[in-house]
Amino acid sequence: MPEFATKTQAKTFWKKVVNELEVNRDSATFGTLLPNITPKQMGGKELVIACENKFIKNTLEKNIGPIQKAANKAAQSDIEIKIIIEKGNKKLEPDTGKLGPLFGPKTNPKKILRDKQERSGLYPKYIFENYVLGQSNRLAFAVAKAVVQKPGEVYNPVFLHSGVGLGKTHLMQAIGNEILKEKPGTKVVYTTSENFTNELIEAIQSGKGRGKYTSNKFRNKFRKADILLIDDVQFIIGRGATQEEFFHTFNALFMAQKQIVITSDRPPQDFEKLPDRITSRFRSGIIVDIQIPVLETRVAILRNKRDANRDPINNDIIDYIAENVDANIRELEGAYLQVLTLAQTENIEITKKIAAEKLGKTIREKTTKNLNMNQILKAVCTYYSVKSVEIKGKKRTKDLVLPRQVAMYLIKTMTETPFMTIGDFLGGRDHTTIMYGVEKIGEKADHLGKMRQDITNVKQMLYVD
Numbered sequence: 001m002p003e004f005a006t007k008t009q010a011k012t013f014w015k016k017v018v019n020e021l022e023v024n025r026d027s028a029t030f031g032t033l034l035p036n037i038t039p040k041q042m043g044g045k046e047l048v049i050a051c052e053n054k055f056i057k058n059t060l061e062k063n064i065g066p067i068q069k070a071a072n073k074a075a076q077s078d079i080e081i082k083i084i085i086e087k088g089n090k091k092l093e094p095d096t097g098k099l100g101p102l103f104g105p106k107t108n109p110k111k112i113l114r115d116k117q118e119r120s121g122l123y124p125k126y127i128f129e130n131y132v133l134g135q136s137n138r139l140a141f142a143v144a145k146a147v148v149q150k151p152g153e154v155y156n157p158v159f160l161h162s163g164v165g166l167g168k169t170h171l172m173q174a175i176g177n178e179i180l181k182e183k184p185g186t187k188v189v190y191t192t193s194e195n196f197t198n199e200l201i202e203a204i205q206s207g208k209g210r211g212k213y214t215s216n217k218f219r220n221k222f223r224k225a226d227i228l229l230i231d232d233v234q235f236i237i238g239r240g241a242t243q244e245e246f247f248h249t250f251n252a253l254f255m256a257q258k259q260i261v262i263t264s265d266r267p268p269q270d271f272e273k274l275p276d277r278i279t280s281r282f283r284s285g286i287i288v289d290i291q292i293p294v295l296e297t298r299v300a301i302l303r304n305k306r307d308a309n310r311d312p313i314n315n316d317i318i319d320y321i322a323e324n325v326d327a328n329i330r331e332l333e334g335a336y337l338q339v340l341t342l343a344q345t346e347n348i349e350i351t352k353k354i355a356a357e358k359l360g361k362t363i364r365e366k367t368t369k370n371l372n373m374n375q376i377l378k379a380v381c382t383y384y385s386v387k388s389v390e391i392k393g394k395k396r397t398k399d400l401v402l403p404r405q406v407a408m409y410l411i412k413t414m415t416e417t418p419f420m421t422i423g424d425f426l427g428g429r430d431h432t433t434i435m436y437g438v439e440k441i442g443e444k445a446d447h448l449g450k451m452r453q454d455i456t457n458v459k460q461m462l463y464v465d
């Protein structure tokens with residue numbers, strides 16, 4: 001196979017890997033690493049990737065686990081990853097091509113911007129320019145733009161929530177990227193709540209006499225920010241010390257009129273165990289959500305992507321994918337990449353029939369994935385912050401009845417387990433109780449957007465393994 005062909009394949013395959021890493025919420029850990037990697041070649045089971053220097057190579061090797069896992073998953077078989085060093089190969093902007101030459105003098109403004117983005121934890125592909133607008137995200141987009149215009153002044157804090165894969169991280173990072181471009185002196189800090197937690201733990205440990213990273217340093221990093229972007233705050237809520245530290249940081253910045261943007265998988269009022277003083281702080285700014293995009297927006301997103309990369313995928317195929325993948329944008333992109341890979345590896349023109357075969361397979365794989373009742377119950381409990389003994393117990397308070405019925409509904413619809421068995425599993429309940437619960441949630445999901453969204457969110461947790 002000619003080198004350019006294997007290179008295109010490597011590029012597409014690498015996108016799938018990155019997509020996988022994002023699905024698994026590792027995008028922040030790798031946010032600064034991934035842009036430093038250039039996919040070089042793909043042949044058989046070997047993927048060759050290049051990076052700029054030994055330091056990056058070492059870091060990569062240390063963190064290869066999740067990348068390896070993502071690669072294997074993307075290929076649906078074991079892949080051998082080979083890392084090579086290629087000087088001057090640092091590829092700065094894989095998707096938009098907007099950040100200019102691959103290497104140049106240190107004074108190159110684009111390079112300076114890129115370095116700043118990297119230090120802030122921002123990923124250059126997440127910008128306003130490639131964020132497709134639709135009814136589902138128009139308000140969130142307008143708020144984000146206003147924040148860039150007047151950070152800390154109009155909307156503060158911004159609390160952005162939606163189900164997984166609907167564009168929160170993209171929009172939040174676009175705010176950071178745009179501010180760095182427009183106002184280079186601004187100190188932007190982006191972090192996921194997982195990172196925040198890890199850094200805090202590290203700080204506490206080293207505060208006890210080990211390591212270099214002191215609590216002071218931790219505080220300075222976050223409290224000196226002009227713009228603090230905290231992604232997926234749901235992982236902090238309810239975690240004692242981390243939650244406390246987060247609110248100290250939050251208050252310090254808020255008092256100093258610094259901009260805070262928070263994303264979450266649910267609105268503040270849905271956190272059962274969040275103290276009122278905190279919920280009311282969140283409410284003092286603006287709370288916006290992003291909905292699932294309608295068909296036209298999904299089509300626009302894929303066309304945009306296709307045109308930016310000049311992929312050989314025609315409009316009919318895009319329509320087909322957009323019609324059939326409607327849960328969220330991340331899955332939409334994943335499906336698109338599957339079809340694109342097929343076009344490139346087989347070197348064929350994709351017809352609707354071929355796409356259908358390819359996607360039919362992924363869709364089937366998802367729904368028949370071997371889920372057991374325990375896994376589903378666990379996901380429901382995590383989502384609603386309740387314990388499984390409580391779900392199985394006798395108490396019938398409102399905060400237990402809903403998750404209990406959601407568990408009934410999901411177990412029934414995802415595993416087709418008999419009502420009686422579900423009843424036994426959920427604390428020895430009668431099969432009619434289970435039938436009622438399943439029906440009730442089904443009805444709610446038909447009428448209430450919120451219920452549909454909650455169900456999609458829990459399902460998402462189950463698809464990610």
Ligand code: ADP
Nearest residue numbers: 130131132164165166167168169170301329330
């Ligand atoms: P979330 O943080 O809500 O889970 P992400 O921001 O990670 O979702 O978005 C998932 C994927 O979908 C990303 O690749 C992102 O670039 C893409 N995406 C989301 N919304 C849009 C949009 N409006 N236009 C274009 N791409 C989008």
Ligand code: MG
Nearest residue numbers: 168169170231
């Ligand atoms: Mg996200």
